[in-house]
Amino acid sequence: xxxxxxxxxxxxxxxxxxxxxxxxxxxxxxxxxxxxxxxxxxxxxxxxxxxxxxxxxxxxxxxxxxxxxxxxxxxxxxxxxxxxxxxxxxxxxxxxxxxxxxxxxxxxxxxxxxxxxxxxxxxxxxxxxxxxxxxxxxxxxxxx
Amino acid sequence: xxxxxxxxxxxxxxxxxxxxxxxxxxxxxxxxxxxxxxxxxxxxxxxxxxxxxxxxxxxxxxxxxxxxxxxxxxxxxxxxxxxxxxxxxxxxxxxxxxxxxxxxxxxxxxxxxxxxxxxxxxxxxxxxxxxxxxxxxxxxxxxx
DNA sequence: TCGAATTAATTTGATATCAACTCATTTCCA
DNA sequence: TGGAAATGAGTTGATATCAAATTAATTCGA
Numbered sequence: 344x345x346x347x348x349x350x351x352x353x354x355x356x357x358x359x360x361x362x363x364x365x366x367x368x369x370x371x372x373x374x375x376x377x378x379x380x381x382x383x384x385x386x387x388x389x390x391x392x393x394x395x396x397x398x399x400x401x402x403x404x405x406x407x408x409x410x411x412x413x414x415x416x417x418x419x420x421x422x423x424x425x426x427x428x429x430x431x432x433x434x435x436x437x438x439x440x441x442x443x444x445x446x447x448x449x450x451x452x453x454x455x456x457x458x459x460x461x462x463x464x465x466x467x468x469x470x471x472x473x474x475x476x477x478x479x480x481x482x483x484x485x486x487x
Numbered sequence: 488x489x490x491x492x493x494x495x496x497x498x499x500x501x502x503x504x505x506x507x508x509x510x511x512x513x514x515x516x517x518x519x520x521x522x523x524x525x526x527x528x529x530x531x532x533x534x535x536x537x538x539x540x541x542x543x544x545x546x547x548x549x550x551x552x553x554x555x556x557x558x559x560x561x562x563x564x565x566x567x568x569x570x571x572x573x574x575x576x577x578x579x580x581x582x583x584x585x586x587x588x589x590x591x592x593x594x595x596x597x598x599x600x601x602x603x604x605x606x607x608x609x610x611x612x613x614x615x616x617x618x619x620x621x622x623x624x625x626x627x628x629x630x631x
Numbered sequence: 632t633c634g635a636a637t638t639a640a641t642t643t644g645a646t647a648t649c650a651a652c653t654c655a656t657t658t659c660c661a
Numbered sequence: 662t663g664g665a666a667a668t669g670a671g672t673t674g675a676t677a678t679c680a681a682a683t684t685a686a687t688t689c690g691a
Binding site for chain 2: 389482
Binding site for chain 4: 632633634635636637638639640641642643644645646647648649650651652653654655656657658659660661
């Protein structure tokens, strides 16, 4: 029972990989006082049009209420501004501030360098993993 | 910048997949009042010898302090017993109780049925994903 | 054998996560 | 046009997660 579950469960393995990667990217973003999740969230707001909660939550694959909470520390730091949508006052527009954009621009090269290392490490394994295949698989899981 | 990050980042995609799968398995385990993570934790204690924190935390890819916290609700419910290790009183042995074993036995078939559905869905995609390849990729990420 | 270094786990404080419930606004239809 | 239904967010309470600091026990070296 245990052998089958631990050996087979994609959920278990995904949670474990998520924790491992989160720690790794949290560490590289620490000089900017950002977590991997905050970096991804800021990135997802970096669009021509300020998106709504309902745009961003599915994009990140998270519950709307999680997004509400995740925005709080970024708002406090002035990286994000949440504004009532003028055309539908139920909605909110999530604006990346200048400070947010600036921080993102500084963090981006760090992200890229670390990700290059990760890709290289996967390709260099005895059982080499193609990062593109893995991306496709994760995409499928994220949609499941 | 945003396109590259969202398109490429394995960390982002893994976190998203982890959230999606967590919701899915949390839902199927809800009748047992278990989360996906609690199921995995209980499973990881189901061994001939009661393991220590230091055995289990790396197996789950989590920090020891996370494990300490995660054990609390399971202890309260009498599914797990944490006992000082007699041979080294710094350490703890994590025992699955009879109640824990019984709950696990009831939840297991539900897990298997749901996972069969997940595997089938991945194989049935236009861009079919081989669950075994994906497992191997996740394993590599979990070790990275 | 005594004290320093190491090891195992816990505590603390912050963020992350979800479901269920609630509040406010808009839509839609009778 | 007035009220019910639907929609978009926020709140609450529980668990999950980590790093940093702390406590307790063991090991190891002089």
